[in-house]
Amino acid sequence: MVHLTSPAFKENAARALxxxxxxxxxxxxKPQFHGKRAKAVAGLPEFEQLRNxxxxxxxxxxxxxxxxxxxxxxxxxxxxxxxxxxxxADEARAVVLEICRQxxxxxxxxxxxxxxxxxxxxxxxxxxxxxxVETDLGEYxxxxxxxxxxxxxxxxxxxxxxxWEQSFRESHTDLDPKRVFTERRDILTExxxxxxxxxxxxxxxITGANFLIAETGSxxxxxxxxxxxxxxxxxxxxxxxxxxxxxxxxxxxxxxxLRLLARSATGQDFSVYTTFSTGIRRQGxxxxxxxxxxxxxxNGRSNMIGTDFQEMLRCIRCAACMNHCxxxxxxxxxxxxxxxxxxxxxxxTPTLVGVDKAGHLPNASTFCGRCESVCPxxxxxxxxxxxxxxxxxxxxxxxxxIRTNLRLWAWFAKRPAAYRAVTRMGIGALGLLGxxxxxxxxxxxxxxxxxxxxxxxxxxxxxFMARYAKARRQGR
Amino acid sequence: xxxxxxxxxIRRGLKRGPLPADQAAMLNGRxxxxxxxxxxxxxxxxxxxxxxxxxxxxxxxxxxxxxxxDLAGVPEAVTDYLAAQNLPARIVMAPHPELESIDWxxxxxxxxxxxxxxxxxxxxxxxxxxxxxxxxxxxxxxxPVRPATLNLLPxxxxxxxxxxxxxxxxxxxxxxxRAERKDPMTGGWMPRNLMLVTGPSRSADIEQTLExxxxxxxxxxxLLVEDEAAPRExxxxxxxxxxxxxxxxxxxxGD
Numbered sequence: 001m002v003h004l005t006s007p008a009f010k011e012n013a014a015r016a017l018x019x020x021x022x023x024x025x026x027x028x029x030k031p032q033f034h035g036k037r038a039k040a041v042a043g044l045p046e047f048e049q050l051r052n053x054x055x056x057x058x059x060x061x062x063x064x065x066x067x068x069x070x071x072x073x074x075x076x077x078x079x080x081x082x083x084x085x086x087x088x089a090d091e092a093r094a095v096v097l098e099i100c101r102q103x104x105x106x107x108x109x110x111x112x113x114x115x116x117x118x119x120x121x122x123x124x125x126x127x128x129x130x131x132x133v134e135t136d137l138g139e140y141x142x143x144x145x146x147x148x149x150x151x152x153x154x155x156x157x158x159x160x161x162x163x164w165e166q167s168f169r170e171s172h173t174d175l176d177p178k179r180v181f182t183e184r185r186d187i188l189t190e191x192x193x194x195x196x197x198x199x200x201x202x203x204x205x206i207t208g209a210n211f212l213i214a215e216t217g218s219x220x221x222x223x224x225x226x227x228x229x230x231x232x233x234x235x236x237x238x239x240x241x242x243x244x245x246x247x248x249x250x251x252x253x254x255x256x257x258l259r260l261l262a263r264s265a266t267g268q269d270f271s272v273y274t275t276f277s278t279g280i281r282r283q284g285x286x287x288x289x290x291x292x293x294x295x296x297x298x299n300g301r302s303n304m305i306g307t308d309f310q311e312m313l314r315c316i317r318c319a320a321c322m323n324h325c326x327x328x329x330x331x332x333x334x335x336x337x338x339x340x341x342x343x344x345x346x347x348x349t350p351t352l353v354g355v356d357k358a359g360h361l362p363n364a365s366t367f368c369g370r371c372e373s374v375c376p377x378x379x380x381x382x383x384x385x386x387x388x389x390x391x392x393x394x395x396x397x398x399x400x401x402i403r404t405n406l407r408l409w410a411w412f413a414k415r416p417a418a419y420r421a422v423t424r425m426g427i428g429a430l431g432l433l434g435x436x437x438x439x440x441x442x443x444x445x446x447x448x449x450x451x452x453x454x455x456x457x458x459x460x461x462x463x464f465m466a467r468y469a470k471a472r473r474q475g476r
Numbered sequence: 477x478x479x480x481x482x483x484x485x486i487r488r489g490l491k492r493g494p495l496p497a498d499q500a501a502m503l504n505g506r507x508x509x510x511x512x513x514x515x516x517x518x519x520x521x522x523x524x525x526x527x528x529x530x531x532x533x534x535x536x537x538x539x540x541x542x543x544x545x546d547l548a549g550v551p552e553a554v555t556d557y558l559a560a561q562n563l564p565a566r567i568v569m570a571p572h573p574e575l576e577s578i579d580w581x582x583x584x585x586x587x588x589x590x591x592x593x594x595x596x597x598x599x600x601x602x603x604x605x606x607x608x609x610x611x612x613x614x615x616x617x618x619x620p621v622r623p624a625t626l627n628l629l630p631x632x633x634x635x636x637x638x639x640x641x642x643x644x645x646x647x648x649x650x651x652x653x654r655a656e657r658k659d660p661m662t663g664g665w666m667p668r669n670l671m672l673v674t675g676p677s678r679s680a681d682i683e684q685t686l687e688x689x690x691x692x693x694x695x696x697x698x699l700l701v702e703d704e705a706a707p708r709e710x711x712x713x714x715x716x717x718x719x720x721x722x723x724x725x726x727x728x729x730g731d
């Protein structure tokens with residue numbers, strides 16, 4: 001399982017800001033993610049309408065989630081599959097291990113799956129003598145380096161080319177140590193060769209699911225590499241891990257969401273492989289698994305239904321929110337300290353691990369609102385982060401200095417005359433300090449802030465309220 | 477049992493018990509009628525433009541397309557493509573009746589095996605069931621004549637697609653699937669595996685820079701048969717193939 005370091009967000013963030021390799025990697029966010037998404041969205045004039053449709057489909061499903069899950073499960077069973085309902089991560093881990101044991105599994109290949117990170121499947125299998133092999137290129141190198149993913153669709157987003165070369169040299173010791181990686185493709189080809197034999201030898205394949213379809217009992221995975229398909233096609237047992245909110249009623253519903261997903265995530269119109277798996281190998285089929293298991297996981301989601309946080313269950317895990325987040329862009333994903341980084345993680349992590357441990361995350365936001373503006377299913381992420389701040393305050397988890405300052409501010413805010421008097425004095429003082437230069441190089445008590453940037457000095461003429469009152473008096 | 481615990485927790489959140497029968501029936505009706513949502517205008521265009529849009533989108537995603545007048549042109553197109561890519565004249569081919577109906581004798585030097593893919597296969601020849609113009613996407617429903625491994629293991633995949641099998645939007649392909657296919661196990665129409673493929677395999681995991689050929693094919697080459705005159709041929713051939721593979725399974729009406 002990903003070791004929880006969310007309580008140390010501040011220290012994590014400070015370390016991230018001082019890490020030149022990470023900062024080099026993060027500099028790629030803007031050209032790679034922003035530009036591509038913007039281009040894909042511009043290419044589909046109906047994108048805004050589709051966002052509303054996506055939100056409505058998910059809301060309709062969540063309002064009837066019990067029914068659609070039952071229809072889905074019945075259709076999986078019709079196709080020869082087995083559905084394992086699991087309330088907790090413990091239960092889900094035990095089910096996966098038991099399926100692998102029954103299959104006599106020695107090695108298990110895995111497609112990239114965030115729920116698998118949440119459950120900590122790999123450690124659990126390894127502890128019981130079964131070798132899990134991550135096959136997504138990014139997840140593969142993270143497994144070699146024993147690192148958690150730092151991004152939900154580009155898990156090795158934080159690494160640079162030299163990290164790849166170094167890890168491959170250290171891990172693939174059977175190959176010529178003097179080999180040269182002249183281009184990125186050489187790294188890719190080496191991974192392809194290494195993993196091909198793993199695919200062929202695996203006894204069980206574990207994937208996640210982007211969607212579950214009630215109408216047909218299908219699990220859907222979306223990938224670009226093809227590793228997920230090899231994982232679910234070659235071994236004799238396929239296990240699909242899916243949390244309960246992944247279900248949608250029909251193929252038409254899934255189609256509308258798929259039109260949003262790749263465009264929001266990688267800026268592709270459609271991912272290379274969108275694959276629907278429905279049950280076991282049919283009579284006469286030349287390939288496909290003989291067993292098909294769906295591990296349907298709650299792990300805290302059902303508690304979100306009927307609360308302020310129900311809207312978070314619409315999330316389709318595209319990563320647009322973190323790709324456009326100034327905080328994620330500065331710290332990267334590891335600083336968030338658990339499975340899900342960025343704005344979606346700042347909302348989800350406190351619900352799943354507790355606000356007492358993850359309270360820093362909803363505070364690590366500038367509330368610029370960009371996350372909400374790019375969310376394909378219109379989750380009001382800033383509003384939900386604000387809800388967490390309120391709860392944290394109510395539960396007295398907020399540090400004393402912040403509480404005292406807030407109380408002080410509240411006293412003035414409730415007394416407009418005093419508030420105006422104090423701001424007038426403040427503005428006057430700042431005006432004197434910054435006189436002539438129009439900006440500050442230096443401010444008392446704010447050195448940490450001014451070290452990296454300037455603050456424009458207030459223009460002469462008093463506060464807005466003072467100028468407004470003056471203008472009213474003059475009849476303007 | 478966890479099933480009851482999960483459903484119970486969901487219902488508590490929704491502040492209700494199990495859905496009353498009439499509401500459940502309404503939701504089942506929504507599934508049965510599977511209403512379409514907004515379909516983007518980009519594929520709502522005249523037929524010839526739809527096919528051109530399909531080709532444009534395949535090429536945008538680094539696939540290649542060659543138009544051929546009829547099935548008789550396949551052997552030459554395959555051998556020429558392999559030669560141009562400097563690949564050996566050897567393919568592994570889907571046991572699809574349409575591919576098997578081709579007269580390959582004119583190209584005796586092309587080695588062919590009809591089976592699923594195995595490790596070491598360099599080139600596959602696969603049969604696409606449909607193409608979607610909206611994004612240049614191929615539909616591969618798995619069945620005995622269309623093994624999924626042919627889409628995955630070889631480095632080069634050549635695909636036969638009839639122009640008449642190109643539709644505008646995904647929703648049209650869903651309706652065709654619902655109307656034309658019958659799954660022997662569920663009695664429904666969804667096959668065990670349905671792959672929607674848009675271009676060759678790729679990864680951007682190394683420094684967010686796109687490289688083709690991650691775990692699946694590095695090249696995807698489509699042979700587009702211009703057959704608009706006889707649009708229904710393919711599905712009949714397929715229905716026969718399915719009936720042969722499962723003796724005793726009657727062909728569904730409308731096949």
